[in-house]
Amino acid sequence: MASTPGIPVIAIIGKQNNPIYIYNSRLPLPSTSLTTSLDLHLLLHSTLDVFEARLPQKTADQDFGLLFAIDERLAAYGWMTNTGVKFVVIVDQGFNSSSALSTRGGGLGGAIREADLKPVFKSIHTEYIKLISNPFYDHESKEMVKSKKFSAALEKIAETGIPGVY
Amino acid sequence: MSSTSRARLGEEVWKLRTDKINAELVTLTYGSVVAQLCKDLDGDYVEVNKQLDKMGYNIGLRLIEDFLAKSNMQQKCANFRDTADVISKVGFKMFLNITPTIANWSSDNKQFSLLFDENPLADFVELPDDGKAQSELWYSNMLCGVIRGALEMVQMSVDAHFVSDVLRGNDTTEMRINLIRYIEDEMPQDDE
Numbered sequence: 001m002a003s004t005p006g007i008p009v010i011a012i013i014g015k016q017n018n019p020i021y022i023y024n025s026r027l028p029l030p031s032t033s034l035t036t037s038l039d040l041h042l043l044l045h046s047t048l049d050v051f052e053a054r055l056p057q058k059t060a061d062q063d064f065g066l067l068f069a070i071d072e073r074l075a076a077y078g079w080m081t082n083t084g085v086k087f088v089v090i091v092d093q094g095f096n097s098s099s100a101l102s103t104r105g106g107g108l109g110g111a112i113r114e115a116d117l118k119p120v121f122k123s124i125h126t127e128y129i130k131l132i133s134n135p136f137y138d139h140e141s142k143e144m145v146k147s148k149k150f151s152a153a154l155e156k157i158a159e160t161g162i163p164g165v166y
Numbered sequence: 167m168s169s170t171s172r173a174r175l176g177e178e179v180w181k182l183r184t185d186k187i188n189a190e191l192v193t194l195t196y197g198s199v200v201a202q203l204c205k206d207l208d209g210d211y212v213e214v215n216k217q218l219d220k221m222g223y224n225i226g227l228r229l230i231e232d233f234l235a236k237s238n239m240q241q242k243c244a245n246f247r248d249t250a251d252v253i254s255k256v257g258f259k260m261f262l263n264i265t266p267t268i269a270n271w272s273s274d275n276k277q278f279s280l281l282f283d284e285n286p287l288a289d290f291v292e293l294p295d296d297g298k299a300q301s302e303l304w305y306s307n308m309l310c311g312v313i314r315g316a317l318e319m320v321q322m323s324v325d326a327h328f329v330s331d332v333l334r335g336n337d338t339t340e341m342r343i344n345l346i347r348y349i350e351d352e353m354p355q356d357d358e
Contacts, residue, residue: 133190133290135197136204149292 006092007120007158008034008074011044012128012145015084019044021145023154033071034090047076047088055080063121065114077114079121087124089117091162116162127153167241169251175237176259183236184260189286196287200305204294211302218304222311230316233257246345247271249322250278253313253343262286266341279329282306282339293333300335304328310341321349 012020024040034040050067058064064078067088079087091112131137131150167175199221203214237256243249250268258264258280266280287306293299304310310326317324323346330336 130290133194133197134292135194135201135290136292136294146295147292 006161007089008092009040009088009090010124010154010158011086011088011090012124013044013048013086013088017048018142019144020085021150021154023151023158025155025158034074043070043076043090044088047078048086051078051080051086063114063118065117077117077121079117079125081125085128087121087128089120089124091117112162120157120162123157124154127157169255172251172255173259173265176256176265179236179256179260180263189289193286193289196308197291204299204303209296209298211299215302215304215307218307219311219314222308222313223315224311225308226312226315226317227319229261229312230319233260233316236260246275246278246322249317250280250343254280257316276345278343280341280343282341285332285339288331288333288339291333304331305333306331306339313341313343318349323347323349 006025008025010023012022014020019041022040022044024037034043047067051064054064058080062079062081064080067076067078069075070090073093075091075093077089077091079089081087093112127150130153131145131147132139134147137147200214200218203217204211207213207217233256237260239252239256243252254266254268258266264282264284264286266282268278269281270279271277285306287309291305293303293305304327307328310328313326314324325344325346327342328340329342330338330340332339
């Protein structure tokens with residue numbers, strides 16, 4: 001049975017590791033360790049270590065692939081632009097299909113390939129560019145982004161999920 | 167000259183006789199002008215509108231010359247309806263590659279609206295959420311000044327202002343243009 005793995009969380013993190021925007025659709029996620037927004041922040045903090053650890057080996061490619069698996073259902077994927085802005089997407093493979101793991105026969109992070117996330121990150125990147133092209137956007141601000149357009153766009157990306165994955 | 171041939175003329179000038187520039191560059195340049203004005207004037211958006219209009223006016227005074235040279239308009243517009251048609255189909259087409267819709271003529275044929283389906287100046291823009299900008303700032307107000315300045319150079323005194331803007335949450339972006347009078351003789355220019 002075909003199903004689309006869901007994207008419950010998209011986070012944009014700035015160059016200084018400051019949170020720029022965190023989209024989360026449905027906390028608490030059932031039967032996972034991710035239940036409160038505090039858990040989420042903690043988790044996002046830990047992704048930063050992975051970014052930093054892998055940075056020395058990176059070439060110009062911006063895709064960091066699977067950062068780590070959180071539990072049987074959730075996994076965090078990362079992307080960092082060459083300006084140091086990081087995108088983190090948390091994928092819920094149990095969403096919509098309890099058999100997603102078994103049909104693909106993969107273990108953790110096996111049900112979807114890293115390349116599947118590329119279009120998702122690409123569209124996040126596009127939206128981010130639109131956001132910062134707004135002349136009224138304050139680049140020095142340490143506050144989280146409140147743009148309604150941007151929230152709506154991210155919500156749409158999250159709802160679309162990862163196209164073409166069973 | 168018929169309306170369709172004007173559309174063709176606009177298309178031709180845009181294709182053959184216009185130097186193009188990257189759209190993002192224009193958008194970002196205009197955006198930083200507006201944003202800087204807002205900052206310098208401390209969020210006095212009424213004054214920002216005025217300054218934008220003034221800048222546009224000064225652009226219009228010069229741009230009309232370029233417009234006449236490139237478009238090779240052979241004959242004068244017979245009436246204000248013609249003028250509106252040329253502004254939309256040739257003017258906006260050749261400078262911004264858009265063709266705003268002409269609508270809402272007043273019964274005396276002296277007032278009309280330009281409806282902007284797209285506005286290259288306002289791509290990416292989201293007005294600041296300070297409770298004032300949404301009701302006071304006309305982001306693209308420079309366009310009003312351009313039209314006012316350009317028409318003044320061809321003996322038409324007009325008033326142009328925006329009445330709605332999608333950036334404010336309106337359904338359309340509408341500019342109202344009102345012909346005040348035809349300037350008969352060469353008059354000393356309004357020193358602005």
